[in-house]
Amino acid sequence: MTTRADARRARASTLGRPPLVLVVPGGIAAALLVLPLVSLVLDTPWGGFLDQLRTQAVRDALRITALASAVTVVACLLLGTPLAWLLARVDFRGRALLRAAVAVPLVLPPVVAGVALVSALGRNGLLGSVLRDTTGVTLPYTTTAVVIAHTFVSMPFYVLSVEGALRASGERYDVVAATLGADRWTTFRRVTLPLAMPGVLAGSVLAWARSLGEFGATITFAGNYPGTTQTMPSLIYQTLQADPEVARTLSMILLVASVAILAALRNRWLTAP
Amino acid sequence: MADGAVSTASTAGLTAHILVPDRLDAHLVAAPGEVMAVIGPNGAGKTTLLRALAGLVPMAGSLTVAGRSWTDPPVLVRDRNVGLVFQDQSLFPHLSALDNVAFGLRARGVPRAGAEATARSWLARFGIAELAARRPRELSGGQAQRVAIARALAPDPALLLLDEPFGGLDVGVATTLRVELARHLASYAGIALLVTHDALDALTLADRVLVLDEGRVAQTGSPQEVAARPRTDHVARLVGLNVIREDDVFRSFSPSAVTVSLGQPEGSARHRWRGTVVSAAPHGDAVRILVAADRELIADVTPAATAELGLVPGREVWLSVKETAVRTYARAPG
Numbered sequence: 001m002t003t004r005a006d007a008r009r010a011r012a013s014t015l016g017r018p019p020l021v022l023v024v025p026g027g028i029a030a031a032l033l034v035l036p037l038v039s040l041v042l043d044t045p046w047g048g049f050l051d052q053l054r055t056q057a058v059r060d061a062l063r064i065t066a067l068a069s070a071v072t073v074v075a076c077l078l079l080g081t082p083l084a085w086l087l088a089r090v091d092f093r094g095r096a097l098l099r100a101a102v103a104v105p106l107v108l109p110p111v112v113a114g115v116a117l118v119s120a121l122g123r124n125g126l127l128g129s130v131l132r133d134t135t136g137v138t139l140p141y142t143t144t145a146v147v148i149a150h151t152f153v154s155m156p157f158y159v160l161s162v163e164g165a166l167r168a169s170g171e172r173y174d175v176v177a178a179t180l181g182a183d184r185w186t187t188f189r190r191v192t193l194p195l196a197m198p199g200v201l202a203g204s205v206l207a208w209a210r211s212l213g214e215f216g217a218t219i220t221f222a223g224n225y226p227g228t229t230q231t232m233p234s235l236i237y238q239t240l241q242a243d244p245e246v247a248r249t250l251s252m253i254l255l256v257a258s259v260a261i262l263a264a265l266r267n268r269w270l271t272a273p
Numbered sequence: 274m275a276d277g278a279v280s281t282a283s284t285a286g287l288t289a290h291i292l293v294p295d296r297l298d299a300h301l302v303a304a305p306g307e308v309m310a311v312i313g314p315n316g317a318g319k320t321t322l323l324r325a326l327a328g329l330v331p332m333a334g335s336l337t338v339a340g341r342s343w344t345d346p347p348v349l350v351r352d353r354n355v356g357l358v359f360q361d362q363s364l365f366p367h368l369s370a371l372d373n374v375a376f377g378l379r380a381r382g383v384p385r386a387g388a389e390a391t392a393r394s395w396l397a398r399f400g401i402a403e404l405a406a407r408r409p410r411e412l413s414g415g416q417a418q419r420v421a422i423a424r425a426l427a428p429d430p431a432l433l434l435l436d437e438p439f440g441g442l443d444v445g446v447a448t449t450l451r452v453e454l455a456r457h458l459a460s461y462a463g464i465a466l467l468v469t470h471d472a473l474d475a476l477t478l479a480d481r482v483l484v485l486d487e488g489r490v491a492q493t494g495s496p497q498e499v500a501a502r503p504r505t506d507h508v509a510r511l512v513g514l515n516v517i518r519e520d521d522v523f524r525s526f527s528p529s530a531v532t533v534s535l536g537q538p539e540g541s542a543r544h545r546w547r548g549t550v551v552s553a554a555p556h557g558d559a560v561r562i563l564v565a566a567d568r569e570l571i572a573d574v575t576p577a578a579t580a581e582l583g584l585v586p587g588r589e590v591w592l593s594v595k596e597t598a599v600r601t602y603a604r605a606p607g
Contacts, residue, residue, distance in 0.1 A: 173365060175329060176363045176365070177380070178351045179329075179357040180356075180380050180428065181352075181380040181381045182351060182377075183351055183380075190376070190380075191365060191367075195366070195367060
């Protein structure tokens with residue numbers, strides 16, 4: 001560490017001071033990113049912190065958010081891992097197209113994702129109407145809808161992370177396993193997946209983080225009903241008008257969770273080269 | 274080769290015509306227990322041959338091992354009973370040495386306890402029982418290659434394929450491992466194919482040598498035959514002989530039989546060449562010089578003569594060899 005700091009000082013002394021034309025805009029950008037978070041921490045009414053967590057609405061929202069994000073991660077593991085494997089290992093027609101389609105929700109505005117979900121699974125949606133006519137079940141405005149919305153927006157993070165890990169570890173060890181008599185399922189279980197585990201963990205954390213903050217798609221597709229579809233972000237949005245203090249407390253909880261995620265991923269992405 | 278060996282091979286051994294378009298067209302026959310060295314220059318198709326036998330490269334032609342066809346109908350890699358040893362070992366990085374060796378047995382349905390016991394005994398045979406719990410990154414190159422060979426042998430393959438197993442190892446380690454491998458191959462009942470760049474491997478480990486050149490079999494025979502009567506420049510270079518092809522015969526002679534002079538040699542020497550020294554390097558007690566004439570030739574001269582004649586790269590020299598030092602043999606195999 002000392003040597004790296006020394007090297008930096010030595011470089012500064014040989015190359016001169018950083019120019020103001022870079023320092024000033026860089027400083028403004030940093031302030032823009034840091035100040036709102038600092039204000040949130042300072043504004044949080046720490047005195048009533050625990051009391052505010054005891055209301056029914058908050059407890060429901062916490063429960064739904066925790067449930068939705070947990071189910072989302074499980075859905076990613078069970079469904080997203082096979083999809084990532086197919087994209088990385090099986091040469092089928094339309095693979096490039098499918099990979100592009102999988103990435104779309106990454107850049108899609110969440111509200112648009114919600115509208116898309118309504119048109120597919122809504123009461124009169126493409127699949128939703130069939131579901132309603134055959135079983136009488138409708139998805140919108142249920143906790144299931146929350147989970148579906150969360151999975152929809154989170155899955156791409158997981159799939160792309162795992163697919164990247166599968167590609168990086170390559171097919172070499174799959175070939176070795178085949179020469180040792182292993183079928184593809186055995187190879188997947190004992191070789192491919194263990195070697196891709198860093199990608200699986202990173203993808204799970206990313207998916208979980210995305211689910212935790214999900215707001216737009218959820219409120220569009222599942223609504224904002226306390227006790228069934230109201231998640232933490234929805235509750236924050238709602239309380240900000242009536243009771244800003246509670247909104248800040250709830251935001252603080254999500255901030256702490258986000259920072260915890262960042263700390264978990266620190267070694268992966270935040271280590272300077 | 275005796276006819277008996279061929280007929281044995283065709284029922285219990287290996288009979289193959291490996292056809293990979295533009296890369297390989299090779300017939301080979303091997304008897305059970307036989308160790309065949311595959312040698313040839315880079316790009317001759319050695320690795321392609323191994324990969325085709327393992328099923329990793331699509332091939333036409335035919336392949337029968339131990340009385341069962343692997344090509345008609347095609348047999349998947351995992352169902353061919355092969356053991357493949359890669360030059361870079363390719364040990365599973367997330368598994369211990371023991372789990373690596375047990376992998377093939379587990380994959381073929383042997384229960385864990387039995388597979389581990391067998392794997393332990395294989396590690397013991399290679400003298401590395403105490404390394405069972407180590408991960409590949411905690412092993413030296415020689416240790417890792419022992420694990421890789423044990424992993425390939427543990428499921429008792431019908432065909433053991435070794436792709437330059439000593440490549441990338443220190444000379445001392447390679448020498449030790451070569452002796453160990455010879456011992457294991459002696460007690461191995463299946464067919465072993467060993468791709469190598471090293472004449473020593475072929476001479477010490479193999480019962481038979483298969484010389485590949487440009488995707489075709491240029492020569493097969495016992496190591497002694499191939500070394501004494503090489504039919505390709507590559508093998509001649511490997512065993513340190515000069516070989517000249519003339520119409521329907523080969524003529525070979527040792528580099529120590531070559532006389533080097535600055536002026537045109539007088540006397541009766543029938544074989545003489547004018548050329549330029551390309552390189553000079555110590556070779557045992559002598560200096561081996563490579564001369565580019567109308568073909569490349571090697572000559573061994575004393576260090577004193579090297580200095581006296583000024584044999585540095587670029588020097589124009591004459592080479593000659595007496596007829597009595599030249600061995601002549603028919604070009605067609607047989």
